[in-house]
Every structure is written in C-alpha cells, then in structure tokens.
C-alpha cells in the first residue's frame with residue numbers, strides 16, 4: 001500500500017498556463033486556427049502534462065503485462081490457456097505483432113510476468129509474479145484485495161524504473177488468454193450497462209462461446225457483487241493481474257507526469273480502475289485507437305477520452321498504443337517546428 005500511496009500523493013493537475021501558451025502558439029502557426037484538429041489538442045495536452053510548450057520524446061517504451069485467468073476454464077476464449085506463456089516467449093523472441101510495430105516506431109518493449117500460470121524461463125522477462133493466474137471469477141473473487149494492491153504496485157514500480165532509465169513516453173499492453181472477460185466484467189460493474197451491449201467476441205469466439213462468456217460474466221457479477229465505489233474491490237473480485245498491473249503503470253506514469261498511451265479493451269479496463277482510484281490520472285492518459293470490442297468505445301466515453309486511430313484492430317499487446325506514438329511525436333513536432341505567420345511572412349486572417 002505504501003508504494004501506491006506514494007504514487008497517488010504525486011499525481012497532480014494539468015499545467016493550465018503551459019496549455020494556454022501552447023494554444024496561443026498553435027494559433028500563430030501558418031495554418032487556419034484549429035485546422036490540425038486532434039493533433040493540436042494533443043500538443044496542448046502534452047504541454048499540460050510536462051508544463052512545457054515544446055516536448056520531444058527520447059525513449060518510447062511499451063510495458064506489456066502478462067497474466068492468466070481462471071475464468072478461461074469456462075470456455076470463454078477461442079484459444080487455449082497455454083497461448084499466454086507461448087506468446088510471452090514470442091514477445092521476447094521478437095515475432096509478435098507488438099514487436100514489429102514497436103520496431104517500426106522505435107519503441108522498446110518491457111514484458112512483465114505479473115501472473116502467468118506457468119513459469120517462463122527467459123533472461124529478457126521481468127518476473128514479478130503476484131499469483132499463478134487468477135481464480136475463476138464465475139465462482140468467486142479473482143484474487144484477494146492484498147494481491148490486487150500488490151499487482152497495482154508492480155505496475156507502479158515497473159513504470160517508475162522505466163522512467164528512471166529515461167522512458168518519456170509510455171504505452172500499455174496486455175497478454176492473457178481470457179482477459180476480455182474480466183475487462184468486460186469491470187466495465188459492467190462501473191457502467192451498469194446490459195451485457196449484450198458491451199461484451200464482444202475477443203479472440204473471435206463463436207455463438208456458443210459467446211453465450212458461455214455472457215453467462216460467466218453474469219455469474220461473476222452475481223457471485224462477487226462488485227461495488228463500483230470500491231475500484232480495488234472491483235479489480236480483486238472480477239479483474240485480472242495484468243489489468244491491475246496496467247492500472248499501476250498508468251498511476252506510476254501519472255505520478256511522474258509522463259504521458260501514457262492507452263491501448264484497447266484490456267488496457268482501458270486498467271485505465272478505468274486507475275481513474276476510479278484517482279480521477280486526476282486521466283489527465284496523463286492519451287487514448288490511442290478504438291478496438292472492435294463493443295465495450296471499448298463505452299470505456300473511452302466513461303473516461304472522456306477521444307481515440308485517434310480507427311483501424312478495426314482487436315489484438316491488444318499494446319499494438320494500437322504503439323501506433324499512436326507516431327501521432328504523439330507528430331503533434332510535438334508541429335508545435336515546435338512549424339513557422340509562425342510572422343516568421344514566414346504569411347498574412348493573418350482578416351477578421
């Protein structure tokens with residue numbers, strides 16, 4: 001609890017003066033006012049986060065949290081549980097989608113075993129296992145409250161260490177077969193929306209498995225009765241270890257005023273938990289893409305965040321978030337490198 005408390009103590013507000021200065025500068029650059037749309041809003045947000053109008057990013061990092069899910073035993077995924085450790089090995093060997101996109105963006109990958117059911121032996125893996133997979137949420141809580149806090153703190157510390165080593169732009173990623181089920185359960189607990197509206201097909205399940213998934217979430221809510229006023233309770237009852245870790249990465253980045261780019265459904269479930277623990281953490285979040293999972297759009301609306309990329313992606317791992325790094329860097333370059341009307345000798349608007 002001490003680490004989490006320390007993180008929460010340092011989360012602040014956006015710097016309004018810097019944001020105002022950024023907006024003024026953007027309005028003086030050689031373009032009609034506001035014509036770069038969301039790119040301008042992003043430049044303003046970056047100023048609010050860092051307190052500086054000009055920002056550049058030297059070290060981009062995606063932190064992937066991996067964990068297993070007892071609820072996978074209910075037949076809620078199209079893939080078997082062993083894919084979780086197998087994909088962890090794939091991340092460490094460079095063959096996954098996230099590896100390709102991270103290389104493309106010049107980002108480094110940190111992969112954390114926060115709760116994989118089996119042990120992966122690889123020198124590149126950060127082993128910070130809180131528990132060997134969650135318990136089945138359709139039958140009881142995923143984990144204890146203490147384990148949920150410990151998993152959040154693993155995320156906080158991983159973010160802090162990465163920032164200490166120079167990371168100045170962080171993206172969140174996940175791996176865990178079955179994890180769209182707890183992510184949807186978290187959303188149901190906070191939104192109260194009908195499950196049929198927010199539960200999707202994850203890895204691509206058929207109608208039969210979709211019914212099993214809906215039943216598992218219904219049971220998870222009935223058995224555990226998560227209280228939306230108690231976000232750590234929601235996480236412990238119907239969440240996941242990697243979701244807790246992602247919430248921690250977000251709180252850790254926010255406490256150090258480092259922008260954190262949120263990926264798809266699972267990462268945004270972590271973001272929802274972080275936002276309920278401390279709403280000021282939303283100030284430091286940047287939404288990347290909108291996933292094909294129907295619940296993702298609802299989560300982003302609850303957070304009041306607008307996604308930038310609409311690519312029909314539904315993979316997780318941090319893929320959408322890493323793609324958005326390019327847009328974050330572009331926004332930072334626009335405000336820094338464009339000429340003002342005065343510098344370029346271009347006439348300003350007439351009215």
Ligand SMILES: Cc1cc2ncn([C@H]3O[C@H](COP(=O)(O)O)[C@@H](O)[C@H]3O)c2cc1C
Nearest residue numbers: 077079174175176177178179180202203316
């Ligand atoms: C090969 C493979 C690679 C993945 N990378 C991310 N996921 C994604 O799919 C899983 C969630 O979907 P569900 O709830 O339906 O199991 C998570 O592991 C998520 O990271 C993958 C899934 C598979 C099969």
Ligand SMILES: O=C(O)c1cccnc1
Nearest residue numbers: 202264265291314315316
């Ligand atoms: O939106 C996501 O992140 C997602 C969707 C389906 C499966 N895995 C991840």
